[in-house]
Amino acid sequence: MIAVFGSLLSVPRETAKPGAHEPVMLTEVLEYLDPQPGDTVVDGTIGLAGHATALAERVGSKGTLVGFDWDAAMLERARERMVGAPLNALHLVRDDYRSIPARLAELGLAADGILLDLGLNSAQIDDPGRGLSFLQDGxxxxxxxxxxxxxxxxxxxxLTAAQIEDALREYGDERWARAIAKQIVERRRSAPLRTTNDLVECVLAAIPPRAREKRIHPATRTFQAIRILTNRELEDLEGAITAIAETLTPGGRLVVLAYHSGEDREVKHAFKALSEHGFQVLTPKPVGPTPEEIFTNPRSRSAKLRAIRRETTTPEGRSSWRQSQ
Ligand SMILES: C[S@@+](CC[C@H](N)C(=O)[O-])C[C@H]1O[C@@H](n2cnc3c(N)ncnc32)[C@H](O)[C@@H]1O
Structure with a gap:
């Protein structure tokens, strides 16, 4: 069964499409999630389905995969890639991963494994129409x-200059937050900001050339911060992770990949609280990509993986719990 929520759609099974997309830390994700044949797994951020394709192979023809993405275009790309997956059931849900507990309840499913690969993917950045890239005007x-x-x-x-400054500092760790916010507010007095170039120009006017980091484009932190602000990506992330972990079957695992300090802090706090209520943290310290992966996939360089496992309440573990539902 293949279902796409939002527009419920049946699609024919066909061969999975190959894709050049490199899922980040795939080996480590599979090691910590440890999906077994017949499991129900949830990819809360399915994107281009790189991880989901590998998860589907692991859970196999008796397994179920539920994929979430709040971006309709990404969910369609995932659907194209997943239609041939060798699964018992595939559900694709266009929604925020914060709704995983409610949506799983509607489907009558409990998860043995859940993956959250936070942030955005290269296809989203590369589309100038989305305004996520400081390298292309849009x-x-x-x-x-x-x-x-x-x-x-x-x-x-x-927003006020102070609100913009706070966002730049909190979501981008931007040292020039005050100067950039001031430039934005000054500029909009003559004409409202409309394009990515308008924002890049504000950043370049605020950060003196000698103070710019060589390693990254001066607008990198600003674009990250404003994206997080626009999509409220960190809004109650800690609470959401706690609620999502609580949908796991005993023995079930949650793996989160975070890409900046604000995200990782929320994950760490959620896991610490969960460790006092029947969960075991599998990663005392966050795990990063290998130097080889950073070399072949530079986008992975800032990834931090954390994993948690729900304690089993029966000696038989998760499968016996599932049968008793
Ligand atoms: C880093 S990409 C995931 C890539 C994916 N693991 C793969 O292998 O292709 C993150 C994806 O999560 C989606 N996303 C981010 N925040 C989300 C949220 N709160 N709810 C649902 N989807 C979200 C983005 O639209 C994007 O497609």
């Missing part, structure tokens, strides 16, 4: 879900 939008929320330009034309 509308300053940045929304992953275009059905709701304000585009980034509307936010930057509305």
């Amino acid at each position: 509308p300053l939008d940045m929304r992953m879900n275009r059905d709701d929320r304000e585009p980034a330009a509307a936010l930057l034309n509305r």
Whole structure:
């Protein structure tokens, strides 16, 4: 069975499409998630389905995979890639991963493994129409879900300088937060910000050339921060992770890949609290990619993997719990 929620869709099974997309830390994700044949696994951020394809192979023809993405375009790409997956059931849900507990309950499923690979993927960055890239001019939008929320330009034309500064500092660790916020507010007095180039120009005007980092584009941190702000990516992330972990079967595992300190902090706090309530943290310290992976896939360089496992309440472990449901 293959179902796409939002627009419920049946699609024919066909051969999975090959893709050049490199899922980050795939070996480590599989090691910590440890999916078994027949398991129900949830990919809360399915994206281009790199991890999901490997998970589907592991759980096999008796297994179930539920994939979430709040971006309709990504979910469609995932569907194209997953239609031939050798699964008993595939459910694709267009929604925030925060709704995993509610959506699993609707489906009558409990998860043996859940993956959250936070942030965004290269296909989203490379599309200039989304306004996520400082290298290509485009509308300053940045929304992953275009059905709701304000585009980034509307936010930057509305918020106070102090609010913009706070976001740049908190979500981007940007040392020049005050100067950039001041530039944005000054610039919008003559004309509202509309494009990614408008924002890049504010950053370049705020950071003196001698103070710019050589390793990354000066607008990197600003674009990350404004994207997180626009999509409210960190809003109650700790609470969401706790609720998601609680949908696991005994023995079930949750693996989270975070890409910046704000995200990783929320994951760490959630896992610490869970460790006092029937969960075992499998990664006392976050695990990073190998130097080889960073070399072949530079996007992986900032990844931090954390994993947690729900204690078993029966000696037989997770499968006997599932049968008793
Ligand atoms: C880093 S990519 C995932 C890549 C994926 N693991 C793969 O192998 O192709 C993150 C994906 O999660 C989605 N996403 C980010 N935050 C989300 C949220 N709160 N709810 C649902 N999807 C989200 C993004 O739209 C993006 O497609």
